[in-house]
Amino acid sequence: MHLKVTLHYIFLPMNEPIKKIAVLTSGGDAPGMNAAIRAVVRACTYYRIECVGVYRGYQGLIEGDFELLSARHVSNIINKGGTILKSARSNEFRTVEGRVKAHNSLKEAGIGALIVIGGDGTFTGGLRFIEEFNFPIVGIPGTIDNDIYGTDNTIGYDTALNTVVEAIDKIRDTASSHNRLFFIEVMGRDAGFIALNSGIGAGAEEILIPEKDLGLDRLVESLKNSKEKGKTSSIIVVSEGDKIGKSVFELADYINENFPFYDIRVSVLGHMQRGGSPSCFDRVLASRLGVAAVEALLDRSTGIMVGVTNNQVTKVDLDKAIKMNNDISLELLKVAEITSI
Ligand code: F6P
Numbered sequence: 001m002h003l004k005v006t007l008h009y010i011f012l013p014m015n016e017p018i019k020k021i022a023v024l025t026s027g028g029d030a031p032g033m034n035a036a037i038r039a040v041v042r043a044c045t046y047y048r049i050e051c052v053g054v055y056r057g058y059q060g061l062i063e064g065d066f067e068l069l070s071a072r073h074v075s076n077i078i079n080k081g082g083t084i085l086k087s088a089r090s091n092e093f094r095t096v097e098g099r100v101k102a103h104n105s106l107k108e109a110g111i112g113a114l115i116v117i118g119g120d121g122t123f124t125g126g127l128r129f130i131e132e133f134n135f136p137i138v139g140i141p142g143t144i145d146n147d148i149y150g151t152d153n154t155i156g157y158d159t160a161l162n163t164v165v166e167a168i169d170k171i172r173d174t175a176s177s178h179n180r181l182f183f184i185e186v187m188g189r190d191a192g193f194i195a196l197n198s199g200i201g202a203g204a205e206e207i208l209i210p211e212k213d214l215g216l217d218r219l220v221e222s223l224k225n226s227k228e229k230g231k232t233s234s235i236i237v238v239s240e241g242d243k244i245g246k247s248v249f250e251l252a253d254y255i256n257e258n259f260p261f262y263d264i265r266v267s268v269l270g271h272m273q274r275g276g277s278p279s280c281f282d283r284v285l286a287s288r289l290g291v292a293a294v295e296a297l298l299d300r301s302t303g304i305m306v307g308v309t310n311n312q313v314t315k316v317d318l319d320k321a322i323k324m325n326n327d328i329s330l331e332l333l334k335v336a337e338i339t340s341i
Contacts, residue, residue: 026057030156039290119143150316151307181262284288
């Protein structure tokens with residue numbers, strides 16, 4: 001459930017019109033990032049300002065790895081996964097020297113504002129840059145984890161959910177054919193959104209997430225109950241950062257020792273969850289946020305992230321987007337418990 005967002009803007013002097021905006025993608029890639037880049041470039045064209053693509057995230061910013069992008073440069077990318085601008089995690093940008101170089105590159109290229117597409121690491125870097133150089137930056141939430149406050153969905157989350165559900169459906173076929181218990185690890189280092197929602201969507205018997213310690217004893221108990229109720233196969237979805245603190249293989253060993261009824265298998269879905277053509281939902285979300293980010297900069301907003309909450313485009317302070325949590329829904333946890341009986 002989302003808390004009410006209090007808006008806060010840092011207004012820039014009105015005498016310097018923005019003529020050129022740069023856009024970069026950083027951190028883990030997410031399906032829909034290309035659709036967001038496309039929307040940013042085309043919104044710039046629409047408002048008659050130049051748009052520069054920065055390759056390899058903050059590292060490309062430091063090195064001045066820029067390309068002027070026209071509306072035609074971003075043709076035929078709305079349906080493509082990954083990011084045409086590439087993504088990277090830059091250690092140099094964590095240093096003051098690196099950030100000074102990045103600022104110089106922006107100034108030399110005559111760039112007046114920056115749009116950063118990514119998750120909390122991307123926004124943390126952006127915030128630091130604003131504090132040091134008062135450079136206008138607006139963030140767009142792009143991560144499959146959905147762990148950003150101030151938007152109902154991050155770009156890529158919906159596609160990742162669909163990918164995970166499709167994979168679990170396939171695993172279920174073999175699980176039921178062999179009467180097997182499957183532990184399926186999904187992404188979400190610190191957040192259980194993918195696990196909880198894909199688990200409900202794919203009809204998992206148990207869902208283990210980082211936000212809640214459900215306990216090993218309870219897991220064994222639940223599996224015993226399932227067996228007594230006549231279930232012959234089971235799917236347990238485990239978020240990679242689950243609170244029990246054991247790897248999915250250790251969990252499988254533990255259950256094997258304490259409850260040898262099932263033939264157990266482990267499946268780690270891994271990076272396939274980050275790839276693939278974005279869903280229509282992600283394409284529309286990315287298009288809305290790309291346009292909103294350009295308009296926010298032209299309205300002289302900075303230090304904010306654009307998001308969509310209750311189907312309305314909203315703005316939230318970047319520091320809130322990072323620090324406040326997108327709470328796991330208690331209602332969804334209850335639904336998972338009831339529907340897995
Ligand atoms: O994009 C976020 C995320 O998918 C996390 O859920 C995961 O832990 C992490 O990326 C892995 O990223 P990488 O392999 O790029 O370090």
